[in-house]
Amino acid sequence: MDDPTGGERIKLNVGGKLFETTVSTLRSGGPDSLLSALSNRPAHDPVFIDRDPGIFSTLLSLLRSNRLPSTAKRFSNQELIDEAIYFGIESQLRSALAPTRLNGIDASVFTTVKPSSDGVVSDFNAIESDGSLWVAHGGQITVYDWNLSHTETVRTHLDFITSVRRIHSEIAAVGSLNGSGLHLYNTANGRRVHSAEWVDPSDVRIYKARVHAIADSDDSIFASYNCHHGENCILMLDKSTMRVSSEIGRITGNSSKNMVPTKLKYVPDMGILIGSSVTSGSFGCAGYIRLWDPRTRNVVWETNEPGSGRSSRFGDSFADTDVDVDELSLFKICSKSGDLAMADLRKLSDDPWVYLKEKNPSMSNLGGNGGGNFAVHCYRKQVFVGREGELEVWSRIEGNDENEGVYMYRRNCVDKLEDSERGVIKKIEGGGDRLFVTRENAEGIEVWQSSHNSGVVSVL
Numbered sequence: 001m002d003d004p005t006g007g008e009r010i011k012l013n014v015g016g017k018l019f020e021t022t023v024s025t026l027r028s029g030g031p032d033s034l035l036s037a038l039s040n041r042p043a044h045d046p047v048f049i050d051r052d053p054g055i056f057s058t059l060l061s062l063l064r065s066n067r068l069p070s071t072a073k074r075f076s077n078q079e080l081i082d083e084a085i086y087f088g089i090e091s092q093l094r095s096a097l098a099p100t101r102l103n104g105i106d107a108s109v110f111t112t113v114k115p116s117s118d119g120v121v122s123d124f125n126a127i128e129s130d131g132s133l134w135v136a137h138g139g140q141i142t143v144y145d146w147n148l149s150h151t152e153t154v155r156t157h158l159d160f161i162t163s164v165r166r167i168h169s170e171i172a173a174v175g176s177l178n179g180s181g182l183h184l185y186n187t188a189n190g191r192r193v194h195s196a197e198w199v200d201p202s203d204v205r206i207y208k209a210r211v212h213a214i215a216d217s218d219d220s221i222f223a224s225y226n227c228h229h230g231e232n233c234i235l236m237l238d239k240s241t242m243r244v245s246s247e248i249g250r251i252t253g254n255s256s257k258n259m260v261p262t263k264l265k266y267v268p269d270m271g272i273l274i275g276s277s278v279t280s281g282s283f284g285c286a287g288y289i290r291l292w293d294p295r296t297r298n299v300v301w302e303t304n305e306p307g308s309g310r311s312s313r314f315g316d317s318f319a320d321t322d323v324d325v326d327e328l329s330l331f332k333i334c335s336k337s338g339d340l341a342m343a344d345l346r347k348l349s350d351d352p353w354v355y356l357k358e359k360n361p362s363m364s365n366l367g368g369n370g371g372g373n374f375a376v377h378c379y380r381k382q383v384f385v386g387r388e389g390e391l392e393v394w395s396r397i398e399g400n401d402e403n404e405g406v407y408m409y410r411r412n413c414v415d416k417l418e419d420s421e422r423g424v425i426k427k428i429e430g431g432g433d434r435l436f437v438t439r440e441n442a443e444g445i446e447v448w449q450s451s452h453n454s455g456v457v458s459v460l
Helices: 023-027 034-038 053-065 070-074 077-087 090-097
Strands: 009-014 017-022 047-049 108-113 123-126 133-137 140-144 150-155 163-168 171-176 179-186 191-196 210-216 220-226 232-238 244-251 263-267 272-281 284-293 298-305 318-324 329-334 340-344 354-358 374-379 382-387 390-396 406-413 425-431 434-439 445-449
Touching (some): 009 023, 017 023, 023 034, 023 053, 077 090, 123 425, 123 434, 140 171, 163 210, 171 210, 171 220, 220 263, 244 284, 263 318, 284 318, 382 425
Parallel strands (some): 009 047, 123 163, 210 263
Antiparallel strands (some): 009 017, 123 133, 140 150, 171 179, 179 191, 220 232, 263 272, 272 284, 329 340, 382 390, 425 434, 434 445
16 A cells, blocks of 8 residues: 555445545545545455445546546435535535636526525625625525535524625625614524614714615625715724724715715725715716725715716716726716726726727627616626626727727627516626626526536526
8 A cells, every 4th residue: 555656456345336446546535535544544355435336436437537427417416515525525526516717708597596485685695716605585694505505594683684795604794774783693503693883972863874785805894874864974894803993984964975885895906995876866877986995084086977077978877886806997887878988996087987899790789778777797807787687798808909098898698588588687796607697576596607517406
């Protein structure tokens, strides 16, 4: 067993079936795996392991070739995962089951994740690092792991959650427009571990403030609060103590720009917090985008539409915004024309917007599809746009002539006709190599991937 090449053969009896392989194959599962430990046993009689031989055969093929054989389709993901955990090779299986890198051009609906009760999703948070999913539905939080397998459901004290965000491995932050405060729940045991209300002893009107949006950084949580009379602010909480550390961007209730931020995003490379708000009325959309430095609590840049930040599109206020934290770019989609514009966060000015020029001939006659419901989300250097029920992706073209004030992007439809007929897209968010989409009054969350994997099954 001291062969440095690991080429010596070894026999295993798994569930009554004899397997013969090499020491090097068993050790490829990693030094801490059970199979690696078995490879160090004296090679006399076969070691008996009381596990399923069919699944073991699949996992052994995975160790030999770094991919799952076609026979893996006979088993569910969870069956494979349970056995992989037992043998200590979960990381190898996880890599094999992961979808290919997300490419919006060839993405398609893979499955729909549906909570078992209160199936209409009010908000969700997809985790970029592993593609897990934290879902708010009714007054409950349901967590799905990297494999989209249900791990836990927690019932909160709230009747209807409207904002949810994972802030630690087992801690979710939630807020509701029907109840006050930010609430932190441990999803492992279902307990509420902390609540943060916005209070001001010097102003009796500051009470029962509702949370509209939640974001976080490595060490802080940000939540936008709004009182019934319109006063609003952003509270910053320290993640280690869960206590309020500062108040940012307070706006009085009688201010002409008193809308509470309904979107928050932290940009770690610049150390700034970006908030935006949009209202829609009989005269169109109006809103603002504001950037704060959380350390000084000062506004470092803002634009109001209609209002300051006039451009050639004056009167065509944005309907939605998002931030590409990798490219340090700010995107907006115009409410009337449906045009998409971007601004460099490092070069913000009174009018920083440049409008994306379409370079895909097949899309040139589709028009802006303005005047409808829009959603925009930046992920993996791609910009995903929901127009009513349609989903499209914009991909940057190399060699842009930025001196002309336009950026060349290739625009492509992601969906098919039957996809667009499922309803108005309300939210788009990426996680891992998946894209998650919710639609108005539709149950569940659509899961989009670039390709289907032979070993993956639908989650219902």
